[in-house]
Amino acid sequence: MSEYTDARVDTSSRAVERSHLSLPVLLLVALGAVLFQVYVPLFFEFLTFLELPLLVTVYFGLARRQAVSGLLYGAAIGLAQDSLSHQPLGMFGIAKTLVGYSAASLSQRLDADNPMLRLLLGFFFFLFHHFFYWLLTWLLLSQSLGFAFLQTLIAGLMNALVAVPLFHVLDRLRGRN
Amino acid sequence: MEYFFNRYRNLTVLLLVIAAQLVLLAFQIRGEKDMPLIRSWAVTGITPLAKALESLRGGVTGFFSNYVHLVGVEKENERLSVQVDKLKMENQFLRKELATADRAQTLSLFQSRSPSRTVAARIVGTGSGANSRVVFIDRGANHEVAAGMAVITPDGIVGKVRAAYPAASQVVLITDPSFAAGVVTEKHSVPGTLKGRGHGLCLVDHVQNEEKVEAGEWIYTSGDDRVFPRGLPVGQVQVAKSGRMFKELLVLPSGLERGLEEVLVVIEGVHQPLPGTVGAIPNPKLLPPPPPLQGQEEKAAQHSSGGLSTDADRLRERYQRSRESQERSTGETPPGSTPSSPPQGEASSQPAPQRSP
Numbered sequence: 001m002s003e004y005t006d007a008r009v010d011t012s013s014r015a016v017e018r019s020h021l022s023l024p025v026l027l028l029v030a031l032g033a034v035l036f037q038v039y040v041p042l043f044f045e046f047l048t049f050l051e052l053p054l055l056v057t058v059y060f061g062l063a064r065r066q067a068v069s070g071l072l073y074g075a076a077i078g079l080a081q082d083s084l085s086h087q088p089l090g091m092f093g094i095a096k097t098l099v100g101y102s103a104a105s106l107s108q109r110l111d112a113d114n115p116m117l118r119l120l121l122g123f124f125f126f127l128f129h130h131f132f133y134w135l136l137t138w139l140l141l142s143q144s145l146g147f148a149f150l151q152t153l154i155a156g157l158m159n160a161l162v163a164v165p166l167f168h169v170l171d172r173l174r175g176r177n
Numbered sequence: 178m179e180y181f182f183n184r185y186r187n188l189t190v191l192l193l194v195i196a197a198q199l200v201l202l203a204f205q206i207r208g209e210k211d212m213p214l215i216r217s218w219a220v221t222g223i224t225p226l227a228k229a230l231e232s233l234r235g236g237v238t239g240f241f242s243n244y245v246h247l248v249g250v251e252k253e254n255e256r257l258s259v260q261v262d263k264l265k266m267e268n269q270f271l272r273k274e275l276a277t278a279d280r281a282q283t284l285s286l287f288q289s290r291s292p293s294r295t296v297a298a299r300i301v302g303t304g305s306g307a308n309s310r311v312v313f314i315d316r317g318a319n320h321e322v323a324a325g326m327a328v329i330t331p332d333g334i335v336g337k338v339r340a341a342y343p344a345a346s347q348v349v350l351i352t353d354p355s356f357a358a359g360v361v362t363e364k365h366s367v368p369g370t371l372k373g374r375g376h377g378l379c380l381v382d383h384v385q386n387e388e389k390v391e392a393g394e395w396i397y398t399s400g401d402d403r404v405f406p407r408g409l410p411v412g413q414v415q416v417a418k419s420g421r422m423f424k425e426l427l428v429l430p431s432g433l434e435r436g437l438e439e440v441l442v443v444i445e446g447v448h449q450p451l452p453g454t455v456g457a458i459p460n461p462k463l464l465p466p467p468p469p470l471q472g473q474e475e476k477a478a479q480h481s482s483g484g485l486s487t488d489a490d491r492l493r494e495r496y497q498r499s500r501e502s503q504e505r506s507t508g509e510t511p512p513g514s515t516p517s518s519p520p521q522g523e524a525s526s527q528p529a530p531q532r533s534p
Binding site: 031034035038039043067068071072075079080083084088089090091093094097098101105140141 | 186187190191194195198199201202205206215216218219220222223226227230231234
């Protein structure tokens with residue numbers, strides 16, 4: 001029970017690899033991502049744009065390739081973020097649930113190990129997450145945050161650039177069978 | 178139903194999870210209630226980690242500030258050392274300037290209060306020779322300075338002018354072996370001759386062993402040498418002991434104690450009284466006489482009521498009583514005059530006066 005296993009599809013050879021990401025690693029990565037977002041911007045304000053919990057959710061969804069696991073992982077990280085924010089619980093939870101589900105669903109049809117694809121997915125999911133969060137805030141809380149499109153695009157690009165090396169580091173933590 | 182669930186399992190779970198969170202949101206929004214327990218768990222889980230991170234950051238920062246930054250400390254230390262040296266020199270210079278200003282002010286004050294006419298001069302050089310105690314001052318004949326004039330400071334005498342040149346003068350200090358001056362002690366006005374000995378202490382010569390001079394006593398100029406006006410301080414007696422012929426008195430010159438930079442040359446000296454000497458008081462205030470003792474009160478009363486005390490008085494009283502009993506007058510003419518002759522009848526009947534024993 002302490003290991004999650006998945007089947008990895010190589011699009012070039014269509015061979016199937018088995019890989020696993022241990023539960024402690026999963027928890028520590030999620031905790032580290034949340035902690036990073038809470039603590040580091042105190043000293044490096046320019047790192048506020050970095051959405052590490054989102055990137056970790058995307059990675060887990062892509063690596064796990066199971067929609068249920070992905071959405072649950074996303075929901076857990078989102079609720080943890082909500083707990084440390086001033087918003088009601090569930091705002092980040094719903095957004096990241098959708099991200100986890102979508103990433104896991106996409107990974108079944110795409111080669112998620114490709115760095116360029118990871119870059120694009122990182123950018124896409126940042127916009128995806130940002131849009132849904134904005135939508136939920138508007139619909140459920142009746143708060144109009146204002147959608148700064150250009151700023152969101154730049155932040156998405158920056159997060160995508162961070163996503164590629166981050167995913168590479170997380171790949172090293174994943175054991176292979 | 179089971180088929181539907183298996184086929185759309187992922188979507189169903191997604192909807193359920195989202196629905197659950199929507200309910201959670203609705204519960205919070207509609208009821209305006211928070212979920213303190215969940216937030217408490219999250220904060221409790223995150224806070225220790227944040228603290229640990231903060232400690233780690235503090236440690237790393239401290240390490241860098243304490244050790245890595247030490248690389249630049251050596252250079253900074255050198256720079257600060259140079260700066261401290263520079264500031265020390267500047268401080269020394271300023272302190273010297275301040276001391277000079279104080280000394281000049283004291284000199285000016287002394288000059289204005291001294292009855293003697295003086296001219297201020299600055300020491301500009303010293304004489305050559307190992308034992309020579311000679312200095313040059315920047316005032317000479319052009320400033321009325323002449324050979325033999327006294328050179329003093331507010332603290333005491335310094336020396337006397339040996340030679341006066343147009344713009345400078347040579348002054349022999351009191352510590353020079355060739356220097357001599359008439360002095361007198363403070364308490365008992367014992368006269369002596371001050372002589373230089375070539376180093377710090379001067380000798381007061383020609384003081385008899387019987388004279389009373391104590392260590393710590395001040396020595397003043399006596400004015401006898403006709404160079405130094407009387408009453409200028411010379412120094413304090415450091416050693417006072419009996420010698421073979423004269424008392425051996427060693428004096429520490431007070432005029433040289435604080436170093437020499439500015440001096441006063443006495444152009445016209447005025448003698449002053451010695452400090453501490455008591456002269457005759459013109460109208461002393463005296464206490465009233467003491468009251469008489471108990472046994473002497475009656476005698477005093479008799480004396481005050483005309484009581485006599487000498488033989489002449491008693492004789493005069495006796496004559497007075499005799500005259501009153503015989504109704505004659507005696508002693509009414511002034512001394513040396515011829516008494517008037519009594520009447521004939523009375524002269525024979527009047528007894529001859531008896532001499533008192």
